[in-house]
Amino acid sequence: MAARIIFNPTAGNGKARQLMESIQGLLPDDVEVVTTQYPGHAVELAREVAENEEMTVISLGGDGTHHEVINGLMPTAKATFAVLPAGTGNDFVRMLGYPTNPAEMLQIALMGPTRRLDVGRVNDQYFLTVSGVGFDAEVAGWVNRHEKHGNGTWVFLRAILKHLAQYRSQPVTVTVDGASREHMTFLIAVGNSRYYAGGMLMCPEAGLDNGLFHVIWVRQLSRLAVLPLLARVFRGSHVKHPAVETFLAAELTVTGPQHLLVHADGEIIGHLPATFSIVPEAIRVRVGRPV
Numbered sequence: 047m048a049a050r051i052i053f054n055p056t057a058g059n060g061k062a063r064q065l066m067e068s069i070q071g072l073l074p075d076d077v078e079v080v081t082t083q084y085p086g087h088a089v090e091l092a093r094e095v096a097e098n099e100e101m102t103v104i105s106l107g108g109d110g111t112h113h114e115v116i117n118g119l120m121p122t123a124k125a126t127f128a129v130l131p132a133g134t135g136n137d138f139v140r141m142l143g144y145p146t147n148p149a150e151m152l153q154i155a156l157m158g159p160t161r162r163l164d165v166g167r168v169n170d171q172y173f174l175t176v177s178g179v180g181f182d183a184e185v186a187g188w189v190n191r192h193e194k195h196g197n198g199t200w201v202f203l204r205a206i207l208k209h210l211a212q213y214r215s216q217p218v219t220v221t222v223d224g225a226s227r228e229h230m231t232f233l234i235a236v237g238n239s240r241y242y243a244g245g246m247l248m249c250p251e252a253g254l255d256n257g258l259f260h261v262i263w264v265r266q267l268s269r270l271a272v273l274p275l276l277a278r279v280f281r282g283s284h285v286k287h288p289a290v291e292t293f294l295a296a297e298l299t300v301t302g303p304q305h306l307l308v309h310a311d312g313e314i315i316g317h318l319p320a321t322f323s324i325v326p327e328a329i330r331v332r333v334g335r336p337v
């Protein structure tokens with residue numbers, strides 16, 4: 047068996063099923079398709095083949111499916127990872143230069159050139175895009191509990207507007223290289239890659255092969271200041287706002303009120319405290335062009 051496609055039929059409001067239909071007739075004999083039956087199943091399906099160096103494990107779904115697959119492949123990840131993006135957000139693939147045509151996408155996923163890329167770790171979970179604490183984690187929690195309709199950006203914008211009225215900044219401490227600082231905090235985003243929430247350029251200096259996170263620490267904001275700042279996230283110019291501190295780090299710890307949710311790749315993985323560490327060049331990934 048050369049490749050295993052892990053297919054989440056529920057991803058992307060029908061997009062995953064559509065993509066599966068359009069590639070079904072193009073699959074070589076040595077490609078196996080396994081379908082997820084429940085949340086978390088993709089972790090098990092990836093773990094079964096994680097040690098096989100000859101195998102390409104292809105995640106067909108959205109970033110939540112890719113998150114599960116990567117958690118099944120890590121920590122040893124001898125198999126090669128690839129994606130067939132079919133979610134509402136598709137943020138990880140934005141940095142991999144994949145084509146949009148299904149047949150060309152499949153070609154890359156099966157045979158594209160490989161690059162060794164970093165993976166993020168937060169507590170006992172791995173992530174590909176962004177992990178974090180604060181307003182965005184509350185929004186992600188809500189989005190995951192509700193059905194996603196429409197395109198990714200609109201889904202997240204609706205959730206953001208809903209949470210804006212009730213959200214309060216919290217006292218959060220960040221420790222990097224043994225030095226701790228506390229600030230009233232709107233959110234902290236720890237980026238292994240640049241995009242999340244359906245195309246928001248949250249961590250514009252994140253690189254998938256630089257051994258570092260790009261950390262965005264947004265301090266307390268007035269409600270009126272939040273929407274203009276969020277609008278700037280699409281261009282990446284939020285990093286110049288006076289309430290935003292940014293830095294690069296390979297490791298950091300975040301502590302604060304224990305009820306604060308922690309998300310990774312938009313999936314809620316627990317509460318504070320959270321320890322983040324980069325795993326450099328953790329996994330071989332098939333890419334459409336150099337990352």
Ligand SMILES: Nc1ncnc2c1ncn2[C@@H]1O[C@H](COP(=O)(O)OP(=O)(O)OP(=O)(O)O)[C@@H](O)[C@H]1O
Pocket residue numbers: 054055056057058059082083084085086087107108109110111112114132133134135136137194198312313
């Ligand atoms: N058979 C299944 N039934 C119900 N849920 C499933 C099943 N298989 C996987 N899941 C869950 O579906 C969730 C959503 O998947 P995914 O995030 O890939 O799609 P999406 O939400 O449409 O896309 P994106 O994350 O890019 O916005 C995952 O959290 C996963 O646990």
